Amino acid sequence: MMDEVLKKASVLVEALPYIQRFNRKIIVVKYGGSAMVDDGLKRSVIEDVTLLKLVGFKPIIVHGGGKEISRWVEKSGMQPQFINGLRVTDEPTMEIAEMVLNKVNKSLVQLVEQLGVLAVGISGKDGGMLKAVKKYADGEDIGFVGDVSEVNPKILYDLLEKDFLPIVAPIGMDAQGNTYNINADDAACAIARAVEAEKLAFLTDIEGVYKDPQDKSTLISELTISEADKLIADGFIGGGMLPKLNNCIEAIHNGVSRVHILDGRIAHCLLLEIFTNKGIGTAILGDKETKFYHE
Numbered sequence: 001m002m003d004e005v006l007k008k009a010s011v012l013v014e015a016l017p018y019i020q021r022f023n024r025k026i027i028v029v030k031y032g033g034s035a036m037v038d039d040g041l042k043r044s045v046i047e048d049v050t051l052l053k054l055v056g057f058k059p060i061i062v063h064g065g066g067k068e069i070s071r072w073v074e075k076s077g078m079q080p081q082f083i084n085g086l087r088v089t090d091e092p093t094m095e096i097a098e099m100v101l102n103k104v105n106k107s108l109v110q111l112v113e114q115l116g117v118l119a120v121g122i123s124g125k126d127g128g129m130l131k132a133v134k135k136y137a138d139g140e141d142i143g144f145v146g147d148v149s150e151v152n153p154k155i156l157y158d159l160l161e162k163d164f165l166p167i168v169a170p171i172g173m174d175a176q177g178n179t180y181n182i183n184a185d186d187a188a189c190a191i192a193r194a195v196e197a198e199k200l201a202f203l204t205d206i207e208g209v210y211k212d213p214q215d216k217s218t219l220i221s222e223l224t225i226s227e228a229d230k231l232i233a234d235g236f237i238g239g240g241m242l243p244k245l246n247n248c249i250e251a252i253h254n255g256v257s258r259v260h261i262l263d264g265r266i267a268h269c270l271l272l273e274i275f276t277n278k279g280i281g282t283a284i285l286g287d288k289e290t291k292f293y294h295e
Contacts, residue, residue: 015275022274023056025198026160030188032064033205035264036104045203046111048270049165053117058160061167062191064184065104069097085240086135089143089181097181098123101169108167120159123169124148125179127155130187132172132180146172146180148187151194189247193254200256201273202244203264208282209245211236222283225249248284259284 029049035041052059066087070080073096081088089097105121112119124130132146159166170187172180185202192200211218211231223231228249231237237245248259262269262281273279 011276018275019055022198024058026058026060026195027052027199027201027274028060028062028188028192028195028197029270030062030064030184030200030202031108031264032066032184033203033264035203036064037067038265041264041267043111044267045264045270046108047115048268050112050115050117051271052274053165059165060156060160060191060195060197061108061165062170062184062188063101063104063108063167064170065097065101066184068104069093069100072096072100083137083140083142086137086142086145086183087181089145091144094144094179094181098171098179101171101181105167105169112165112167117165118163119165119167121167121169122155122159123171124182124187125171125173128152128173129155129168130170130172130182130190132174132182134174134180144178144180146174146182148172148182148190151190153191153194156191156195185244185247189251192251192256192259196255198257199260199274200248200251200258201260201262201270202248203262203269204244205263205265206241206261207263207280208261209237209241209284220282221279222285224285224287225252226287228284245284252284252286257286 031045035045049059049061073080073093076096078093102123109119109121129152130148131150133149135145135147136142156166168191170182170184172182174180188200207219209220209223211220228245232242232245244261251259260273260281260283262273266280269280273281
């Protein structure tokens with residue numbers, strides 16, 4: 001019994017330097033993957049984020065909803081279409097996407113507030129936060145799919161200052177007032193850059209970055225952007241990890257101190273990565289940043 005108590009105490013002591021270093025700093029959490037569709041994982045993610053808020057962090061959640069959008073598109077009698085991994089989004093599909101993302105958004109607000117933290121759910125259209133331009137797939141028009149052209153973070157700063165936890169749906173608007181569906185990874189990166197977040201965390205369905213994806217023992221706990229560039233140049237990174245890692249590198253070049261790629265299928269992955277020496281995913285940091293990981 002006493003061993004268990006001492007073990008818990010040692011975990012709390014291990015977390016102390018991280019709490020001290022990142023107190024009152026902004027952390028952007030991109031929430032997606034399996035952690036969005038499994039109720040148990042969903043609750044653990046929200047518990048993690050609310051704990052971060054209560055110990056002094058300033059978290060912002062940016063969420064996706066692709067699987068739920070596809071489900072509702074099919075329920076509406078349409079067939080989801082993708083080109084190069086991008087959803088073809090005509091006007092009816094855009095209406096469904098906006099409806100679903102707002103539904104997901106408010107469900108997350110509800111979970112956060114059940115845990116005693118005040119949250120506000122917004123989309124990128126609110127306060128002109130996410131300005132978008134049309135995105136093309138290899139020159140092909142895929143409808144109302146957008147890239148972020150500009151971020152106005154004022155509404156986020158206002159909410160953080162008033163002690164709310166902002167939860168953002170990745171929907172933007174162009175200069176003509178057209179609504180666009182934006183990839184949640186891209187939206188999270190753009191927001192993290194705009195607010196100069198101390199941390200950006202991606203919850204994914206992979207364990208992190210591997211030097212050899214076929215060898216689970218090659219998981220990299222920490223790497224600098226120079227090391228990440230070399231992995232890409234040497235051909236170790238491919239598939240869906242390549243755009244994600246490029247997003248991480250770009251975010252760091254634009255003022256974000258650290259980016260974490262985490263396996264959202266592991267309960268409380270955020271706490272394990274942020275508050276323990278070894279962590280469980282991959283942390284990407286600037287070349288001049290101090291590495292935290294020690295064997």
